[in-house]
Amino acid sequence: MPANILILDDEKNYLLILESILEEEGYEVTALSDPEMGLAYLEDSEVDVVLTDMKMPKLTGNDVLEHVKKKYPHIPVLIMTAFGSVESAVEAMRIGAFDYITKPFANEELLLSISKAVSFAETQQDNLRLRRQLQEKFGSGNIIARGKGMREVLEMVNRAAPSKSTVLVMGESGTGKELIARAIHDNSPRKSMPFVSVNCMALNPGVLESELFGHEKGSFTGATALRKGRFEQASKGTLFLDEIGELTPELQVKLLRVLQEHQIERVGGTETIDVDIRIVAATNKNLQEAVSKGEFREDLFYRLNVVSIFLPPLRERREDIPFLADHFLDQYSKENEKNFTGFTAAAMDYLSAYEWPGNVRQLENVIERCTVLGQNETIDTGDLPPEIKDEESQFKSAVDLLPARLNLADTMDKIEAALVRRALVRAEFVQVKAAEMLGLSKSNLQYKLKKYGLLGKAK
Secondary structure, eight states, rough: OOEEEEEEEEEEHHHHHHHHHHHHTOOOEEEOOOOOHHOOOOOOHHOOOEESSSSOOSSSSHHHHHHHHHHHHSSEEEEEEEEEEEHHHHHHHHTTEEEEEEESSSSSHHHHHHHHHHHHHHHHHHHHHHHHHHHHIIISSSSSOOOOHHHHHHHHHHHTTEEEEEEEEETTTTOOOOHHHHHHHHHHHTTTEEEEETTTTSSOOOHHHHHHHEOOTTSTTOOOOOOOOOHHTTTEEEEEEGGGGGGOOOHHHHHHHHHHSSSSSBBTOOOEEOOOOOOEEEEOOOHHHHTTTTTOOOOHHHHHHEEEEEOGGGGOOOOHHHHHHHHHHHHHHHHHOOOOOOOOHHHHHHHHSSSOOOOHHHHHHHHHHHHHHHOEEEEEEESSOOHHHHHHHHHHHHHSOOOOSHHHHHHHHHHHHHHHHHHHHTTTTBBHHHHHHHOHHHHHHHHHHHHHHHOOOOO
């Protein structure tokens, strides 16, 4: 599709000349002598480059430039003037002009500047499109990224997606590792090709080998026909290997060969098959620890860990919980043909204080349950499952989730946070009552609430 150039110049002869030159080069051109009409045109039209004269009635070229930079920062602006001077050139470039052209100019000079501006605009549009896709897909949809931790994750996705490099996604079960893998694929040059997913823990090693590499007819009992494996099915696309830490040593060797040589052999076959895929792997294990124990190949770990993305557990991104809960409530309200309007403050307090050992997946299941069983317009505490409201359950889950290896200071912080949350639940999230239970002043409790990212009514 040819680039659309908007020309603004009060000299109609120049408009005709510029329009003719650019149309001969294959550009779509809109030529206007009124700069105010030009700004109105930008509101309703797709424009790639603005070429504007400096001296015009009503608005100057710099006025146009400032307006475009403010409202359409992705559109490059070229300034033309018959009164070229160092001062005006410097001012235009300071405001953000892409280039500065002095009349009269050689056609080649103009066309070169336009060509560079169009290339710049295409790059800007690609970046804008990617950001919009990320926002539409993950900003208010499947992945909520309100807190710093998840915003950093999506920034890593944004930066890693265009490359061919292998990505290792790490995080607890239920944190959304496959969603991140799909985000990488959907925003990569391979997005129009297959995204193929394999759970390495769901299949026994023999079946998994055939599933990944395929098999030749007659290679084993039941192999009645040739079957292409997931590596071939994902050709030109992305292969997502979930629970990669569960691979046997034999399969680790075979996967390492694929990563090194980009070739496979089907089970029972001798033919070498070239494969062009990008691998995104995921694990809830500490692979470095597995390497030190001899359970996972060090060379394979480094091949997989070119780009690493860590997904924080839900209990460490509590600021996202209200937005996730609203999203799932809207989703399952539509699925169940119900009309829930939201959560009561008390219900949201319980949801925000819970430890969520099952992470986002558990939160989604709880909200689905609420939409199925809830009878009022808003979800209240009575609609929540018992474990969400039980302070002993909350405290136990908080302690159980402590890592086996954690220094004393971190351990005490985790336990203190759990005790504060339990007191909040018992005090129905009233800060004064919770402070009395804990033997703290209200100001001291508020400091701890802020420190641990907790809520509580200021009463």
